Amino acid sequence: MKTLVSQAVSRLARWGTKWSLWPPHLVTACCGVEVGHLFGSAYDAERFGMLPMGSLRQSNILIIEGTITLKMAKFVKYIYEQMPEPKYVVAMGACAIKGGVFYGSYHMVPAAKVLPVHAYVSGCPPTPEAVLKAVTKVQEQIAHAEN
Amino acid sequence: MVAVVLFIALFLAVLVLLVVVGYLFSPRRPSETKERRFEAGGPPYGPVQRRLLMQYFGYVYLVTVVEAAVGLALVAVLTADAGRAALAPLAAALVVAIAAVVAVVWRYFKLLADVRRWG
Amino acid sequence: MDFPSPLSGDLVAALVFPGVLGIFGFLVVAIWLERKLVARVQWRYGPLYVSRPLGGLLQPVADLFKLVFSELVLPRHTNRLLFAATPILLFFAEGLPVVFIAAAPGVVMAPHSYGLAIAVVLVLLVAVLMVAMAWTEADKFTYIGAMREILLTAAYEVPLLLAALAMFLLYGTADPHKVVEVQSGLWGVLLNPLAFVVYLVALLMATTRFPFEIPEAEPEVVLGPYTEYGSTLFIYAFGANYVKLYVLSLLGAVLFLGGWLPAAGVLGVLITLAKMGVFVLPAMLVRAIYPRYRIDQALRIGWGQLLALSAAAVLWSLLAAWIW
Ligand code: SF4
8 A cells, every 4th residue: 555655656756757847047158058048939948848947946957057167066066955855967068078178177077076967968069959858868767767 | 604614624625735745755855955045056154134024014014904904994885875875975085095195106206206316 | 504405506616616626727727828828929839748639738737746746845044834834824815815706696605795895805915924924934035025025015905906996886886796797788897997907907916927027036036935935835835826816817807897797607607717818818928028117117107107097997986876
């Protein structure tokens, strides 16, 4: 009985989370322009239920938009920690993967060293379609997650 | 009466139930950071600088309640059968009241114009 | 009082239309409609893939499940009990005026000869709870949001009250049934168009829809009074405005658009529902069309043009009642 209930709850929760990923506004570098496109008329991430949210208390997906400098990494970490529990991270752009044009710079950190990343998007900058693809990947991860 | 009680009970029950369900079944990982004040992504430094003072609650109540109560009283008088006879004096009273409000607004407008001249 | 039969009007009112099911159903449909309409204006699709055949109608349901099953954070610096209780109270209080409004002959929870007037007053009393909510959150954004909310309340309250008062004066009653009866010839919107205009603008202000979306202006104060809320409590804090929209548009349909006329019974309920669209649709669409006023501009509208218009509406009604 108990497992049945928890299974049903988990299924509902995963379905809801899958279709309602709300990112907070956090722009760390030039990839942010592409995220602007993501919610504009041509690409429209709202089709997948995404909605940019002002406050961290309601949002549950963090899109790392490009370069994270050491100075910004503290705040990225802080923002991630302030988000409520089921939370996901998409690292966007060559900078967030390995450094991109700033490869080897003394003051830049790859996203994976700051946060657990659920999906990467390559490109400099990545096209909005690519970001949407990564978002659908995260959605699949959520849908197929264990309880 | 049954319907009102039913409505209130059901409405409150649904509201509380959703919170309880959420509280019981949602994943929980409380941390010190999470429970801090929201400061648009940065850590808060010390207690909040300005907050709403409780003593202003009286004014808020004045703003919201007095007009509403006066309005209800007016409606009660005007729509009662006996009240129709008292229409003229009440209308006069209403006009006086509105005139008072208009005077305040007039003063506010002048103040606003002054403020704009300073700005 | 004898026990009501299974489908008596007041029970239908409590459970289905103006009552519980109506409120939550409206929340789902209104949020979906708003997102879809705004998307249409902006050349987008809006929510879609969550339920392709229904055009994304399940989107608010998915949002609800997500919010309910996400972690509830109670900040340490607040009074936790109050923090959890105020949004529930706010949502509840916003829905309460529905008790006195009829959706069809007999479909009303508490028939009262001053029903509509009491409903208007109840709508106006809620602003205190919103401020109380912002106060318990104890945050600078909520503080600014609450101050703006108070100022805006002060601006729309008198016009809204005067617009309703003008209609009661005209009809000579505040009983929902009699109000609709009087309108069987001409609807209230034709009898006193000034009051209708004032009511519509005051409705936008009261529900902080877009040109007046000042307390929760996102670029300025994050989410205003809702900033600290997540999880289920966010649904209540944020949804309370939609409930207010629901209540005010139901009230407007009865007061200005002849309520359930020309039908009665189930058809009458459906007609009332359709007439609510006259208030709901503009409220949704202005979001995509208008920019935001500054708080001083909004106050100037409320205490200036709108107050003058509403005073004129009262005078119009007095004259009409005199001639009648
Ligand atoms: S990947 Fe390219 S576009 Fe993105 S932040 Fe780095 S340099 Fe800028």
